[in-house]
Amino acid sequence: MISYFISLLYPTYCEGCGRTLVRGEECLCLYCLENLPRTDFHHYKDNPVEMVFAGQSPVFRATAFCFFNKGNIMQKLIHQLKYKDNKAIGFYLGHQFGLELAKIEAFQSIDLIIPVPLHPKKFRQRGYNQSECIGKGISETLSKPMDTSSIIRVTPTSTQTKKARYQRWENVSGIFQLTDPNALTGKHILLVDDVITTGATIEAAARLLLTLPWVKVSVACLAYAGN
Numbered sequence: 001m002i003s004y005f006i007s008l009l010y011p012t013y014c015e016g017c018g019r020t021l022v023r024g025e026e027c028l029c030l031y032c033l034e035n036l037p038r039t040d041f042h043h044y045k046d047n048p049v050e051m052v053f054a055g056q057s058p059v060f061r062a063t064a065f066c067f068f069n070k071g072n073i074m075q076k077l078i079h080q081l082k083y084k085d086n087k088a089i090g091f092y093l094g095h096q097f098g099l100e101l102a103k104i105e106a107f108q109s110i111d112l113i114i115p116v117p118l119h120p121k122k123f124r125q126r127g128y129n130q131s132e133c134i135g136k137g138i139s140e141t142l143s144k145p146m147d148t149s150s151i152i153r154v155t156p157t158s159t160q161t162k163k164a165r166y167q168r169w170e171n172v173s174g175i176f177q178l179t180d181p182n183a184l185t186g187k188h189i190l191l192v193d194d195v196i197t198t199g200a201t202i203e204a205a206a207r208l209l210l211t212l213p214w215v216k217v218s219v220a221c222l223a224y225a226g227n
C-alpha cells in the first residue's frame with residue numbers, strides 16, 4: 001500500500017516507450033516486454049550466433065536474447081545500459097533472458113557465469129561492467145554463481161569494424177588472461193556479453209577458457225547485431 005502511494009508521487013516510466021509504469025511493471029511496460037524483438041535462437045542448433053563461432057572455437061551452445069537494429073528498442077536499452085549509468089536495465093533484461101535459458105536443457109548444465117571482462121581503464125571510465133549487470137540477472141534466474149575474477153582483460157582493443165576478418169581475429173588474441181585456472185577447470189562456463197557483432201572479442205575469451213582441461217563454453221549475448 002505504501003509503495004502504491006509512493007508510485008503515485010514518484011511515477012517511473014517505461015524505458016522503451018516512456019509510458020508511466022503501473023504496479024507489477026518494472027523497467028518496461030507489459031507491451032514493450034511482450035514485443036521485445038526476441039531471436040529464439042536458443043531453441044535450435046547452428047543458429048546465427050553459433051555460426052559466428054563455426055570453425056573458430058568449439059563452443060557448446062551460443063545464443064542471443066534479442067535482435068539489435070538501428071533505431072529499435074534494443075539499441076535504445078543498450079545505450080541506456082552502456083552510456084547512461086542504467087545498470088537496472090541490464091539486470092532486468094538479464095533476468096528475462098535467464099527465464100528463457102532456464103527452459104533449455106543445454107543451459108541447465110551451466111556451472112558458472114562469466115561476464116566478458118572490461119579492461120581496467122574502461123571499467124574506471126564507466127564505473128561498472130555492463131555485461132556484469134546482465135550476468136547478475138541471468139545468475140539469479142538460473143541460480144548459478146557468477147565469477148568476475150578468474151579471467152581478466154589485459155589489453156584494450158581498438159575499434160575493429162573496418163578491418164578484414166583475419167586481421168580482426170589476430171588483433172584479439174592475447175587480450176585476456178586467466179588468474180585462477182583451477183577455479184574453472186572441468187566447468188561448463190556461460191560467457192555473457194551485451195552485443196555480439198563479429199564475435200571476435202568473446203571468441204578470444206572462449207578460446208582461452210577452452211585451453212583448460214574438461215572445460216565447456218557456452219555463450220549468451222543480450223543482443224545480436226549481425227545480419
Ligand SMILES: [Zn+2]
Pocket residue numbers: 014015016017018019028029030031032033
Ligand atoms: Zn513501454
